[in-house]
Amino acid sequence: IIQSTKSICPECKARIDADYVEEDGNVYMVKECDKHGQFKDLVAIDKDWFKWIQKFKMDSDAKRICPEKGIKEGCPYDCGICANHKSAPAIIIMDVTYRCNLKCPICFANANVNPHLEKIEPTYNEIVRVFDHFSKIKPQRALVSFFSGGEPTLRDDLPELIAETVKMGYIHPQVATNGIRFAKDIDYLKRCVDAGMKVIYLQFDGVTPEPYIKTRGADIFHLKEKVIENCRKIGFYGGVLLIPTVVKDVNDHQVGAILDYAIENNDIVVGVFYQPVALCGRIEEKERLNLRITSSHVAKALQEHTNGEIGVMYPLTAISHFAKIIGWTATNNQVVEFTCNPICGFGNFLFVEEKADGTKEITGTHRVFDTQKFMKKSRKWYNILKERRYGERPHIFKSLLGGLGSLGESIGEGLDTIYNKVDDTVIKARMGLDMMSTMKLEGLLGKSKFFMDMVLNSRWDASANFVQSEGAGAMIVALMHFQDEYNFDTERVSRCLVHYGWIDPRDNKVNGVPFCAMNTLHREKIEDVLFTYHSIEEEEEEEIEAEPEAPKIETN
Ligand code: SF4
Ligand code: SF4
CATH class of the missing domain: 3.20.20.70 (Aldolase class I)
Structure with missing residues (x-):
């Protein structure tokens, strides 16, 4: 068994235990329902690859604070x-x-x-x-x-x-x-x-x-x-x-x-x-x-x-x-x-x-980036930025000027804001250069402009440009x-x-x-709810339409 989880029975949709198991180099999901027996399905044809990808699990930093249900x-x-x-x-x-x-x-x-x-x-x-x-x-x-x-x-x-x-x-x-x-x-x-x-x-x-x-x-x-x-x-x-x-x-x-x-x-x-x-x-x-x-x-x-x-x-x-x-x-x-x-x-x-003769040549990312280094550095900068984002920012000037009373404190706060902004820019530039060091010569020659644009401008449209623009x-x-x-x-x-x-x-x-x-599970039920509701609405509308017109009352 490589790992265990929960699944559903394909017949009755009850939640049941399931295991990922290794067999002849393949990975299968195996599960058993008390009522409907055992089910086995192929998940991957390369067990080593399956095990390797499990290392790339990341949890959300954004804990949801408003779940609907x-x-x-x-x-x-x-x-x-x-x-x-x-x-x-x-x-x-x-x-x-x-x-x-x-x-x-x-x-x-x-x-x-x-x-x-x-x-x-x-x-x-x-x-x-x-x-x-x-x-x-x-x-x-x-x-x-x-x-x-x-x-x-x-x-x-x-x-x-x-x-x-x-x-x-x-x-x-x-x-x-x-x-x-x-x-x-x-x-x-x-x-x-x-x-x-x-x-x-x-x-x-x-x-x-x-x-x-x-x-x-x-x-x-x-x-x-x-x-x-x-x-x-x-x-x-x-x-x-x-x-x-x-x-x-x-x-x-x-x-x-x-x-x-x-x-x-x-x-x-x-x-x-x-x-x-x-x-x-x-x-x-x-x-x-x-x-x-x-x-x-x-x-x-x-x-x-x-x-x-x-x-x-x-x-x-x-x-x-x-x-x-x-x-x-x-x-x-x-x-x-x-x-x-x-x-x-x-x-x-x-x-x-595109080559001079009109043929197209492909190059894999492994020739453009040192992918291992890229991921290592991404993780490093993730940790640095996470600390800066969620940790306490330094209050250098506030501490220095705080002793001068409330005026000194507010000047200190202002200077700290400016300092942190400048510091953010410096960090961003350092990060850009550091990430760029993950590019190999071939990448630096051809793709560096788009990559730097993506890292330094740090906008999704810049990232989209990285893949979507012609150049x-x-x-x-x-x-x-x-x-x-x-x-x-x-x-x-x-x-x-x-x-x-x-x-x-x-x-x-x-x-x-x-x-x-x-x-897998909810579509039919949701469509039933919507359909039932809309049918009721329609019936009500028909009834309203069928109402006889109120008699006119003669007024003077
Ligand atoms: S929203 Fe649905 S899929 Fe997600 S945890 Fe809840 S029950 Fe599971
Ligand atoms: S759509 Fe399915 S396959 Fe895609 S992220 Fe959601 S659970 Fe995974």
Whole structure:
């Protein structure tokens, strides 16, 4: 046994004990329900990698002080966000519609399957209210507004909604889309970009029509290409993230080809987020183990495809210290904490350079940075800045002048403020230089400007420039394996950073439900609540309409 946790029974959803066990070099989750027997699922195909990533766990500094829910039944039944949740929500997702112009067999949200769901589409004001709520939570607000569905581009008011979240201070509005409308309606695409959309989270299952026919029920590859072309036409550079859902025997053989496509179009495509498919419904163990693709499968395929250039796939949490120091020294104090479970997401950067003959060459981060040194120094500066942020700041002048009475004390306080500000600037410069020393010669020659900009300006838009601007040539390659009922882990989900927002009509309060808990456990119940409530509302409206008109009273 490598480690133990709690999970749920895939049949009755009761909370049960689960172990991560090592077998033949693989890692499995094994659990047993009193009523429904044992379940075993593959979690990783490399036990050493699985053990290594566990070192990158980081806890939140931002203890939530306003959980929406108390603790009643324990995780994962108390979503949310309950007082047990360990991370501050960073990304707020809203299903802004349940309508869709496709009928994907692998849809999380079952969009288009149940026509009644259209009735519970949130109103403009409800969507604004949810995003507003999460922009105000203390001590750390959410920074990414994520529009999902259904197909969010079926809403004509999407650009206005994006603009609303920009006004609330969300720095990275993203739209998850199949791309059909952006391909067919360039004016609408431009309206979204002008409104502040930073990223098109584009469903992208392969580079030929076949995977789409299987995963989406239609040949729409040419429309994906059209989205890229339209982005180029309107100058939306570095704005597209390709999102392949990786399914065994459908598109797992195209993992490398998708990366090549991204590299080829790296003026527009900022990265690829591979998502091994979540397995829903009752599937026999043998079939499931055969179907299961994990992040470690995709990482291996990418390493083979790039001849190792992509390097190690680090857990997202590996940059948590660096992300914190950027946030803490940020002029606008925007902090994102990567405190999810290390198995939730992995990634690395690739640098893409166009050669004189037009071919593109990739360089892994290990050639640009000394990654071990980078992480060590990030941790060092995290500790220094944490102490400065939460510890007592020095009162040098106040102590010196305090003896001169209240006037001396207030002059001392003023001088201390100035001293601390100057000291902050000095620290920031020292940190920038120290972090820059983690770059190798190749990095210093080509990428130092963007890196220094990111460290010294310490703003998320500077960080975004690092990957999104044309000159930087950096691309993110990431893996995100969402949970399903077979590999569900309450430790993982209780650290989730990605929260669905919804308004519970029973008490009219805004709630946040961690993504994997939503899709594994809560979605149906929440939709039932919304549907029941909306049906009652409709009936009441009909009754009101059916009321006979009051007789007119003659007056003099
Ligand atoms: S997932 Fe988070 S919010 Fe939901 S019950 Fe667990 S700790 Fe609470
Ligand atoms: S969405 Fe799922 S996989 Fe991603 S951070 Fe949350 S729990 Fe982890």
